[in-house]
Amino acid sequence: MTLLAMWANLQEKGITRTISIIANRMFDFHFDFKYKTDTHNRISLEDLTVTGENKEHGSFYQPTMALSFNRLLAAIPLPPESVLVDFGCGKGRVLLLAALRGIKKAVGIEFSPELCEIARNNVRIVEQATGASLNISVIEGDVTHYEIEDDQNVFFLFNPFDDVVLEAVVKNIQQSLRSKPREIAIIYYNPVHSHILDNSFLPRNSYIIGGEEYMLYVSC
Template identity: 30%
Template sequence: MVRRLRYFLYRLYERFYEWRLGIFSDTEIFLDTYGVTDAACHQYIATSYIRFRQLMKLIDIRPGEDVFLDFGSGMGRAVVLAATYPFRKIIGVELIPELNERAVKNVQRALPRLRCRDIELHNVDARSFRVPPEVTVIYFWNPFSKHVLADVFGNIRQSVIESPRTVTIIFLSPPGVTSVDEIKDGLPWLAERRRFDLGPKSVAVIYTCEGDERKVRS
């Protein structure tokens, strides 16, 4: 009974924020609906509103400086929510054209309520996206498995080598061994800073990645 009431309140909260922002992102879609059969690319399911607010409390945002990138941005919920914080710019990268088109519409509709209005949405496979030198915060809500992730982390590494800076990575995942844990031994330049249990369904891990190897080990 308590569980059902809690779930009801959670759903109410989700619907309320969809309505308030004027967006539609509250659905689950398997990628084979769009002809993608690569099991390494995970389904669409938005970050919950409550969860995203929890995640933003885990990092220090430098107002007007930090640039946020969501890998696997789907219908753009995390992009829109990030834009309610004082980021300088927000970037989304999404494989499926239909989801990205919906993200474009969602951003347009939410725009009057957003703090950051410099938003770019790219319809491209994350593996072939060059991480721009301005990006300082990267978000993943479990968008793909370890094989894709290894390539994407390689691109992040390349970006910090070319433009040395600290990049903070927020990795949200179902609990247990995450896709990053599975490849972590091959990423000695990636420093795990903190790991948070967010209830029975999720874990959030904060990593940093530096252009300067000496800082990684400190």
């Protein structure tokens, strides 16, 4: 973060939030430095190739803050035998953090082939660094075409797309629950379009962690 950006943050968000943002950024830097991964930087969709018809509905790449995500995972009740799906997984930071925290399996869907390649490479790097085989799959494609599997029960969204695509994803989750009723959790980080989920699932709690907002929903 440049000094100018830090000053702008201080003016806009106040001292506590600014300190929290700096701590988060340092932890993120440390994550990539420790493993030699590349999960950082915001990237506009204009600078990426995108498969499918939903580019105009998608958000740019920006990684979840590692420190706040780790604290969230420690704080929330997750269904047993958690299999996490990150809708719009980008460079795979959430998949890596979840796998490193012992989640059974993590699956990422991403419509940018460049980001998928980086995510897969990051998985290889962390596997080599830790000597562990991480149960992570990165699937290239548009989330609206993704068929949810019966064992998947934790769905993560970091404000990846607008209400149009979110509606389609919600329908897919509901369809999956009809064919295989089960306990699920949906984590919606930076929940800009939360009204769509409010109408379909049970809002369980809202968490502000490190100044970041997450909504947790469960199946009704």
